[in-house]
Amino acid sequence: MTYSKLSSYRKPLLAIALIATGPLLSACSTSEATGRTFFNGGMSPEQEQEVGRTEHVKIVKEFGGVYDEDPALTNYITKLGTFLGKTSETPNQKFTFTLLDSPVVNAFALPGGYVYTTRGLLALANDEAELAGVIAHEIGHVTAKHSAERYGSTLTAGILAAGVGILTGSGEAARAVNTVGNLAVTGFSREQEFEADLLGVRYLTRGGFDPNGMGEFLTQLQASSRLDATIAGDPGRADKFNIMQTHPRTADRIDRAIKQAGTTTVKNPIVGRDVYLKKIDGMLYGDDPSQGYIRGQKFSHPELKLTFTAPKGFRLINSKTKVAAVGPSDSVIIFDSAKGEFNGSLKNYVVNKWAEKADIRNVEKITINGMEAVTGSISINGRNGKRDFRLIAIRFDGNKVYRFTFITNPNQTNSLSEDFRRTTYSFRKLSRSEAAKLKPYRLKIHTVRSGETVTSLAKKMPFADYKLERLLVLNGLNKNSRLQRGQKIKLITE
Numbered sequence: 001m002t003y004s005k006l007s008s009y010r011k012p013l014l015a016i017a018l019i020a021t022g023p024l025l026s027a028c029s030t031s032e033a034t035g036r037t038f039f040n041g042g043m044s045p046e047q048e049q050e051v052g053r054t055e056h057v058k059i060v061k062e063f064g065g066v067y068d069e070d071p072a073l074t075n076y077i078t079k080l081g082t083f084l085g086k087t088s089e090t091p092n093q094k095f096t097f098t099l100l101d102s103p104v105v106n107a108f109a110l111p112g113g114y115v116y117t118t119r120g121l122l123a124l125a126n127d128e129a130e131l132a133g134v135i136a137h138e139i140g141h142v143t144a145k146h147s148a149e150r151y152g153s154t155l156t157a158g159i160l161a162a163g164v165g166i167l168t169g170s171g172e173a174a175r176a177v178n179t180v181g182n183l184a185v186t187g188f189s190r191e192q193e194f195e196a197d198l199l200g201v202r203y204l205t206r207g208g209f210d211p212n213g214m215g216e217f218l219t220q221l222q223a224s225s226r227l228d229a230t231i232a233g234d235p236g237r238a239d240k241f242n243i244m245q246t247h248p249r250t251a252d253r254i255d256r257a258i259k260q261a262g263t264t265t266v267k268n269p270i271v272g273r274d275v276y277l278k279k280i281d282g283m284l285y286g287d288d289p290s291q292g293y294i295r296g297q298k299f300s301h302p303e304l305k306l307t308f309t310a311p312k313g314f315r316l317i318n319s320k321t322k323v324a325a326v327g328p329s330d331s332v333i334i335f336d337s338a339k340g341e342f343n344g345s346l347k348n349y350v351v352n353k354w355a356e357k358a359d360i361r362n363v364e365k366i367t368i369n370g371m372e373a374v375t376g377s378i379s380i381n382g383r384n385g386k387r388d389f390r391l392i393a394i395r396f397d398g399n400k401v402y403r404f405t406f407i408t409n410p411n412q413t414n415s416l417s418e419d420f421r422r423t424t425y426s427f428r429k430l431s432r433s434e435a436a437k438l439k440p441y442r443l444k445i446h447t448v449r450s451g452e453t454v455t456s457l458a459k460k461m462p463f464a465d466y467k468l469e470r471l472l473v474l475n476g477l478n479k480n481s482r483l484q485r486g487q488k489i490k491l492i493t494e
């Protein structure tokens, strides 16, 4: 959640799809990488550039901006990406590599050679070969013109809508959450993924990398997804919140791509572990201070100076405009702010503006930690049946109004009401000194000293739980891994 953008941000990609499919319906184009000719809405290289340029602005916005704190790191990614791009069938294609300031593990490409990675992905990779594997795969999507193909498809709208459901694991939550971040880019087909892997293997091999780095990163990612889901109390929801959504792949299929690519084995392949770890040393980890921090079940925003705690079993998701918490049986909590400045009656706002078209009941005034608040309830018969909404508007500071929306299946409303009440009353202002104490996490490369073990190092991590598991997953280690003196290891510090 960002200070300036609360509840005003909307991000439809649809406009682009319509432009692409509008007046240009009859054209085709050919990918030099695959030799395949396909209908792509007729995008010339110039049009691809144009679409990419327009979308680029939106993507950067949606994913929390560019991570530009460390120019050496930015240059490193551009250099590595440009090098891999030169090994492709279109060495003159212009590529633009962008590192996004997002803790989510993701990577994707747009028409016109726009390739994205996130700092969340960088934190998870263990060496240059793994990162090269990710980038080579994205370059494969560009050279095979997959994104151009997709933008030319009228299915785009449907895919976009589905993407929301995938992210939240629930259609109901999807509609409620609406624009939780990271939805702008949706998945390719399995065939396209396989093709991008094939091409990626080719570029990696030509560049002197071992293509198995691609599979190694995938293994790393799967372990990380499983741990995230376990921490959130819902192991079944693994693999839906990250790059698996934009690039559905399995290790088996990558192995098959490596065999099918038929490239010769690289002798003494580049691994680049030390060089890579040095580049990511000191990088921001987890939430960015300008968007507020999720720490366990607690959301705190040092700039907006507020905090609240979600019930156990709810998974908090932070986006530009709101914080959502997705819970059991399609229940959702949304926290956001009323649009703009506001100085009238709070009750009037809730009844006549926020719940304008709904039949709001049980409207009452309450006080939350000294702040004036108004609450009411609504029942709506939606496509997926009936849903209960509990609305709470809180006058925070003069004209600033924050809002909670609690959405439940009617058969859950009673059992969750105490949890929701507690979340409501956990909302409070942060003092200046409390806010000052909230520091972002950073990734630190530590050189192992004699006597240090994974267990002793895990104790240094600032997390409240799963310290050892987080350390192991972050470094691609297991409980029995023995550390050598002088070995480099990733730690998270505050």
Ligand SMILES: [Zn+2]
Pocket: 137, 141, 188, 192, 193, 196, 246, 247, 248
């Ligand atoms: Zn892919």
